[in-house]
Amino acid sequence: MAKTIDEIKERIKKGQVVVVTAEEMIDLVDKEGIKKAARKVDVVTTATFGPMCSSGIFINFGHSSPKIKVEKVWLNEVPAYAGLAAVDVYLGATELQERDPANRVYPGEFRYGGGHVIEDLVAGKDINLKATAYGTDCYPRKELETMVNIKDLNEVTLFNPRNGYQNYNVAVNTSDRVIYTYMGLLEPHLGNANYCSAGQLSPLLNDPLYEVIGIGTRIFLGGGVGYIAWWGTQHNPGVGRGDNEVPRVEAGTMATIGDAKMMNPKYLRGTSMRGYGVTLSVGLGVPIPVLNERVAKFTAVRDEEIYAPIVDYGREANQFLGEVNYKQLRSGKVIIKGKEVSTGGISSYKRAREIAGILKKWIKEGKFFLTQPVAKFPGKESEYVFRPLRERR
Amino acid sequence: MAKRTLVLRFPPHLVNEAITYRLVKDYGLAINILSARVKPQEEGNVVIGVEGEKTKIEEGVDYLKRLGVKIQPLVQDILWNQEECTHCTLCIPLCPTEAFILNRESMEVSFDKERCIACGLCVKVCPYHALELLLG
Numbered sequence A: 001m002a003k004t005i006d007e008i009k010e011r012i013k014k015g016q017v018v019v020v021t022a023e024e025m026i027d028l029v030d031k032e033g034i035k036k037a038a039r040k041v042d043v044v045t046t047a048t049f050g051p052m053c054s055s056g057i058f059i060n061f062g063h064s065s066p067k068i069k070v071e072k073v074w075l076n077e078v079p080a081y082a083g084l085a086a087v088d089v090y091l092g093a094t095e096l097q098e099r100d101p102a103n104r105v106y107p108g109e110f111r112y113g114g115g116h117v118i119e120d121l122v123a124g125k126d127i128n129l130k131a132t133a134y135g136t137d138c139y140p141r142k143e144l145e146t147m148v149n150i151k152d153l154n155e156v157t158l159f160n161p162r163n164g165y166q167n168y169n170v171a172v173n174t175s176d177r178v179i180y181t182y183m184g185l186l187e188p189h190l191g192n193a194n195y196c197s198a199g200q201l202s203p204l205l206n207d208p209l210y211e212v213i214g215i216g217t218r219i220f221l222g223g224g225v226g227y228i229a230w231w232g233t234q235h236n237p238g239v240g241r242g243d244n245e246v247p248r249v250e251a252g253t254m255a256t257i258g259d260a261k262m263m264n265p266k267y268l269r270g271t272s273m274r275g276y277g278v279t280l281s282v283g284l285g286v287p288i289p290v291l292n293e294r295v296a297k298f299t300a301v302r303d304e305e306i307y308a309p310i311v312d313y314g315r316e317a318n319q320f321l322g323e324v325n326y327k328q329l330r331s332g333k334v335i336i337k338g339k340e341v342s343t344g345g346i347s348s349y350k351r352a353r354e355i356a357g358i359l360k361k362w363i364k365e366g367k368f369f370l371t372q373p374v375a376k377f378p379g380k381e382s383e384y385v386f387r388p389l390r391e392r393r
Numbered sequence B: 001m002a003k004r005t006l007v008l009r010f011p012p013h014l015v016n017e018a019i020t021y022r023l024v025k026d027y028g029l030a031i032n033i034l035s036a037r038v039k040p041q042e043e044g045n046v047v048i049g050v051e052g053e054k055t056k057i058e059e060g061v062d063y064l065k066r067l068g069v070k071i072q073p074l075v076q077d078i079l080w081n082q083e084e085c086t087h088c089t090l091c092i093p094l095c096p097t098e099a100f101i102l103n104r105e106s107m108e109v110s111f112d113k114e115r116c117i118a119c120g121l122c123v124k125v126c127p128y129h130a131l132e133l134l135l136g
C-alpha cells in the first residue's frame, strides 16, 4: 500500500514513525522482503561526508558607519567575492589565502583557505575582516578592518552549487611518478586506489532516478538543517546505468542551502589536499520517504550492486581501466589489471553512518519533518546533459 | 656501535636483496628489514634498521644515494590527533608499515604507534591535519 508524505509527517508528530538508516534497510529487506519492509518503514536515512569543492557561504556583515560599498574583501586573508550588494559577500571553499605559495613549492601544502575560514567561522572563532572600496557619495568609506564573529553577522548562508555526487571515479595512477590530485596522493604503477562515495549509504545512490529527492527536500546539512535548492552543477542524469538503475559513473548532483549559524564544524571541515588545494568537507544527510515498494527496493541497494569506474589519473586522457564495486573497495583491496591494489577513501564512511544515525534520531524525536519536493531534478529521459566546453573565437 | 632506522625508496631497476647484501658484506652492517613493499617493476618502499660503526653507516648511506635510492629523513615522532581524524581512510594504503588499522566493521581508523617508523608520509596526505610531525 502506498503512503504519502503527509501521512508520514502525521506519524512523526504522533511519535509512531519508523525510521531506519540505508544500511539497516538492507538487513530488513533481507530478513522480511521488500513488501513487508515497504509497509513497515516510513523513512530511510542516507548520508555522506567528504570534500565538496563547490561549496561556500554568503555573508551579510552589516553596515559600518560611515558606510562602505565593498569592492574587495578578505576573511582571514582569504579573498571573497564582493560583486554583490554593498556588504554581501560570497566566500568559496577552494579560495587560497593571499600569498599562499600554492604549487610553487611542489607539492603545495595548502594549509589554510576558504574551507578553513568556513569551519572556523562556524566554530565560533573570531575572523579578521578586511575590505576596500572606491568610495561613492552614498558609501564614502574606502577601508575597513575589524574582527567579526558569526553570532554578530546578519546572514551566514551556506550555499553549495554542487554536493553529493551520485557515484564517483576510483582514482589510480599507472605513470612512473607520484601524482597529487583532488583524489589524494596517487602512487605510481597502481600503488593505491582512492575512491570517494559512501556507496550504499549515499543519498542519490538510494534514489537513483530522483523520484523522491527533489528541489525543496529538507536535509541534514553541515550539522544543521538545510534544503535542496536546485539540482547541482554538472548534473548528468543520462549516463549508463545498471539494471538496478544505479549509474555506473558520476551522474546526478544537488545544490544545497542552509543557515550556517545552526551548523557544526564537525560536519563542515576545512580540507587540504596536498599538491591540489583547499576545499570543504561537507556532511550531508537526506531522508527518503518510503512511499511504495519501488522506493523501498531502491533504498535497499547494497555496496556490491554499485559499480564505479577505475580511472587512470596518471595519463592525460584519463583512461578507463575497468569497474569495481563498493564492497570490493571497502574491503581494502581490489584487483586492477591483474594487480592487487590497496584502497583508500576520500569520503568517510564512518561519518556518513553517523549522520544517517543523527538524522534518524531527529526524525524519531519529532524534531525533523520531511518535506514534499516542489519540483524534480531533470531525469534520465530528460536529454539534460553535462557538456564539455567548446572553445571558440 | 650506532643504530639508525632508514626509510628507503627504490627506483624500479634496483633490486632490494642485492643492496642489503652489499651493506652487510662491504660495510659490515647488521640489517634488520622492518618493512618492505617491493614488487617487480615498481618503486619499492623499504624500512631498515642498520647497526654498525657510525662511519660505516654513513658510508653505507652514501653508497645507497649513489645508486639512486632515495632516503627519507626520519623524524622523531608522529602525533595522531584522534579528534581531528575524520576516518576517511586516505592514509591506509600509503603507510609502509600498516600503522593505521581500519576496523572494517565500524570503518573506524586507529593508530598503532608501535608500528610507526615516522617516515612522515601520512602527514603529507592527511587532508585534515590530523597527523603532526614532532621534530626531535
Ligand code: SF4
Pocket (backbone or CB within 6 Å): B078, B094, B095, B096, B097, B098, B099, B100, B115, B116, B117, B118, B119, B120, B121, B122, B123
Ligand atoms: S609516519 Fe605515518 S606513514 Fe610513516 S610509518 Fe608512521 S604512520 Fe605510517
Ligand code: SF4
Pocket (backbone or CB within 6 Å): B084, B085, B086, B087, B088, B089, B090, B091, B092, B109, B125, B126, B127, B128, B129, B130, B131
Ligand atoms: S588521512 Fe587523516 S583523517 Fe583520514 S583516516 Fe588518516 S589520519 Fe584520519
